[in-house]
Amino acid sequence: MNEFQIIRPAALSDAVAAFNDAEEAMYLSGGMTLIPSMKARLAAPQLLIDLSGLPEMQGISDSGLSLRIGAMTRWAEILRSDVVAGAIPELARLVGQIADRHVRNRGTIGGSIANNDPAADCPAAVLGLGATLITDRREIAADDFYLGLFTTALEEDEILVAIDFPKPQAAAYAKHPHPASGYAVAGVMVARMAQGWRVAVTGAGADGAFRLTELEAALQSGPVEAALEKIDVSAIQVLNEPAFPADFRRQLILWLARESLGRLAV
Amino acid sequence: MNDLRDRFTGRLEDRRFLTGTGRYVDDITLPHQAHMALVLSPYAHAVLRGIDTAEAEAMPGVLAVLTGADVLADGLGPVPPFFMPKMWGGPEGYATLRPILCTDRVRCVGDRVAIVIAETRDQARLAAEMVAVDYDPLPVVTSARAALEGDGVPLWEDNPTGNLSCSLEMGDKAATAAAFAAADVTLHRHFLTPRLAPASLEPRGCIGHYDAGEDRYTLHTSSQDPHGFRAVIARNVLKCAESRIRVISPDVGGGFGLKAHMHPEDALVLWASRRTGRPVKWIATRSEAMMTDTQGRGQEIEAEIALNRDGKVLAVRATAWTNMGAYFWGTATPPFYFAMQLIPNVYDLGAVDLTNHAVFTNIAPMSVYRGAGRPEATFVMERLMDEAAAAIGMDPVELRLKNVIAPEAMPFKTATGMVYDSGEFANMIRKARAAADWAGFPARAEASRAKGLLRGRSLISYIEVAGVMNERMELRFEPDGTLTILAGTHSHGQGHATVFTELVADWLSIPAESIRYVQGDTDRILVGRGTFAARSSMLGGSALLRAKDALIERAKEMAAVVLQAEIADIDFEQGMLKVRGSNKALSLIEAAKLFYLPAGPANLLGIGLTGAGTAAGKPGAAPNYPNGCMVCEVEVNPKTGALTIERFVAFDDVGRILNATLCEGQIHGGIAQGLGQALLEAMTYDEDGQLTSGSFMDYCMPRAEHMPAVDSYLLEVPCATNPLQVKGVGESGAIGTPAALVNAVMDAIRPLGVTSIDMPVTQARLWQTLRDAEAGV
């Protein structure tokens, strides 16, 4: 690892200012992605700005219609939270499938969403529930947030502060974990929202997480089984990895959609 | 000796392993220690045009930047293979000479190009990135077959046979051809065994320390064979007397064959220490380990079997391509050899005609990995047996029973020249079949079918050849009557301290607490071969027995003097030296103490009570043949390709059992590795020779969740070739498991028209295979 400096600002504006003043700065949340890439020398920031001292980024609250989770909230806290269990239990179930307990004790929801690993689980919840991403300067709708592999609508110095998840009437997530890494080879979140169905796919897409709008429309207009029968996944652009043939990945999307819809029915 | 299981309360090693007081290389810090970082080739094949070290040399903390030119200037020699097939009666072959740093060419990703020595590990790594290397890329070939068939350019231009090192041939071509011509049925299959990463939990690591005052080197290294490392480094690299090198290998966190031979770093740290006047440490990162370690397996084979309708197997013919990687390195010969020689397995095959091509390619070198060729051989024979059974419509177990070698035929010489001393193969098969409730399978298959699942089963036999080379063990009483075992073998997880101590305590009737076990230090151990190829209980144990006998003989001399009797009249029983027919006796411990008194009988007999013993295995004497049976049952979801292991029974003949708990532990560990090979693991390279499985995010190690419940049974068929009557156990589980798993999968999916599936049988591959079968591809 290269030498670097680390600071822990107490105000969002200080964090952003420090970012812009430094030659090569990066924000640090749980460090579960950033520290390994620094060790592997894939990232070599001169300044690390630790976000754990910012009160706006902490805490979990239920506003009645939605669930707000501070970006600095660690996976383990989400899993333990009675508020999450009461508001969107499926979110806790999804988080329980991320990594292992050691990583969940450090990794944060904000770090994961900002990083936008195409194989991460959380994008399925953000897109699937139609969350709002609250930053230090604006609010971004989930549908406008994901711009491709490891790319988001966040500006370079922008800080993700909190995530606002609307409460679904019902939601379910199903995942096919990579046998080695445990990340999602594919993951599907289905949600019945007040405004209608949402279906989001993570892990599989060539450009990262995406909504399966065709299935959403089919669910809107007919019974689940008929909707599943109807949709065609053959044109979906999926990630290309020799260990996972494209057709297999497309097939996984269908199976996982079926599995999650099956769980919804129960 | 079975009662040892009842007495077993844990390993003597466990206290230090479980309380964090084990001592691995990275636990050692020498005063003024500096650190080494590697500059590795990012190209799989390139001409090395030049290296500019100026920028790196100017970096903070840097003590030295050394390249292949410095290696040549200092007269350090290249490293040949530890031995070649020729030594075992095989062909001559092209033996590569691998420099410890490349000078003019790199031949695989991870080839060592330069080293940086700096005050800290991070400074060394940072500076290593600043070493500017000018590469001129060459065409790359990663597949052995393609490398032979003219793709790529020769890796070794002075090799007259291009990318072929040698072709090993075994058997009788004419007899095999005749058998094939006469057979009712012949069938052909193509099998691939991917390369595997040894992935030891403790990565390779070493500290080199050159003492200028003594003109002597000390190497702390994670090794299975300290004396072997010393010999190669002294003879080939440093060109100095072996007495000028001390190799210390403390606790070793997993070897699996990876650490049976030195790697360039072991010599580099010694040289770097001499150049810088500082002890130099290097510990592989996981990424470096994945890229620079030798790998196991890597074989492609076209195999044929000929048999009659009644199930009598007449012959086997096969041509294999072994992917040696860029170098013929370390102990690559045994896997290359055994992959052919053990193909006859436990069967009386009429004739064989086997060829194995050792081929150079632009990937990491191949060497031993748990099983070393035996899993490949077992896979070929057992896959063919099941395919043949299906072809003639015979129960696969009956087919095996029809062809196994009978106990009365022992000693039995196989078509590849192995001489089995003992083995109850049919008995083993019947016992395993019963233990796994073979008869109850149809009902279970029906239950699976009702759930929409396919159930498949397999019963396979395997045989292993264990116990190579000779070994020496020494026993030494200390002046206070405590005892030290000086072991030539090397435990790296097997529990030797426990087993050897238990044996000696038992033989001498002295408390285990008064015995100390020492291994892994060339200054303390006269000579040792280390541990690999399941050799230690047979060779180490037998040598220990002889050391004990020598010790007792010498103790009798003391008893004769003290008790005023003839040596011939003294018996050793339960810790006492007794004069036959009298009540005169002297305890062994008292006798030992007398050997160390500053005056008295030791003046006459010589100071010190020690005993040394030698045992010999192949070549020159008979090895042993552990063998066994595995029964496996799987369920396959034909829609998704999902696979579960429903039943796994392992029956192993390990000869006389020294410690049943540790034997079963070895079997379980081996099965985990075999399961990894069958279902999860593969080292893969893209067409540019870039490693695409270089981390545990891609390379799937077996985990607890992957393991089935294993019913392990040990069958004691005493071995006839050694006084302890033991056979090896270390590799057994890894040898049969891949064949057992793949055969069970094939049994489940064969009815859908599938004739073959490659390892690892991942869900994606299984799904694709089933889909292709459905589409008639």
Ligand SMILES: Cc1cc2nc3c(=O)[nH]c(=O)nc-3n(C[C@H](O)[C@H](O)[C@H](O)COP(=O)(O)OP(=O)(O)OC[C@H]3O[C@@H](n4cnc5c(N)ncnc54)[C@H](O)[C@@H]3O)c2cc1C
């Ligand atoms: C062994 C292992 C297994 C894993 N398995 C899974 C898995 O199965 N599923 C899964 O989804 N994930 C998995 N992860 C990833 C894990 O969830 C990480 O916690 C997550 O990717 C990053 O979160 P972090 O808080 O550690 O972020 P960090 O590593 O601190 O940061 C990641 C990146 O985001 C930036 N960043 C961080 N916070 C913010 C912010 N608030 N605003 C703007 N930018 C920010 C950083 O600058 C950095 O570039 C795994 C990780 C490991 C190590």
